[in-house]
Amino acid sequence: xxQLFSGLSILLIGLILVTVGLVLYRPGIFxxxxxxxxxxxxxxxxxxxxxxxxxxxxxxxDIALTYGLLNLVLALGVxxxxxxxxxxx
Amino acid sequence: MNxxxxxxxLWGAFFFLTGTVGYVRFPxxxxxxxxxxxxxxxxAFLSLxxxxxxxxxxxxxxxxxxxxxxxLIANPTATHALARAALASxxxxxxxxx
Numbered sequence: 001x002x003q004l005f006s007g008l009s010i011l012l013i014g015l016i017l018v019t020v021g022l023v024l025y026r027p028g029i030f031x032x033x034x035x036x037x038x039x040x041x042x043x044x045x046x047x048x049x050x051x052x053x054x055x056x057x058x059x060x061x062d063i064a065l066t067y068g069l070l071n072l073v074l075a076l077g078v079x080x081x082x083x084x085x086x087x088x089x
Numbered sequence: 090m091n092x093x094x095x096x097x098x099l100w101g102a103f104f105f106l107t108g109t110v111g112y113v114r115f116p117x118x119x120x121x122x123x124x125x126x127x128x129x130x131x132x133a134f135l136s137l138x139x140x141x142x143x144x145x146x147x148x149x150x151x152x153x154x155x156x157x158x159x160x161l162i163a164n165p166t167a168t169h170a171l172a173r174a175a176l177a178s179x180x181x182x183x184x185x186x187x
Contacts, residue, residue, distance in 0.1 A: 012102075075171060080174070083177045
């Protein structure tokens, strides 16, 4: 079971690295914001996996919850900012 | 209970993989939102539910289920806000030309 957790963590790290590469090298602010949201969601799940692998899931699930909340606040704030920017032009 | 947890987590990993393939290969900002907003939400929900099944019926699994339900609500909200902002800023959706 631990091997499954470790394998899924490594798969998630690979997907996060692919997304980071596209966020860095693909133009377009909205594409980048979607990529950042994807990274945030995957990191939330990765923190839960890593907590189980390290044997301390109680500590890591709180960090995962905080990360998910920050992800939502970031996406909503940037969406509002970009919308005001688009209407100003 | 372990079999159920492994089943849920493997389906979650499948949906994560599908969402990332969509993010890499789709041609447009809106189509990428379409791919990522749904399959990533379902992948995170299933993965966290699988971990909650693995840890058993404790306060920890209750927190996991809370995080899963929060992602189920928050992720489509964020995608919707971004899509509205993209539409308001004058981005044209991709259409097939042939």
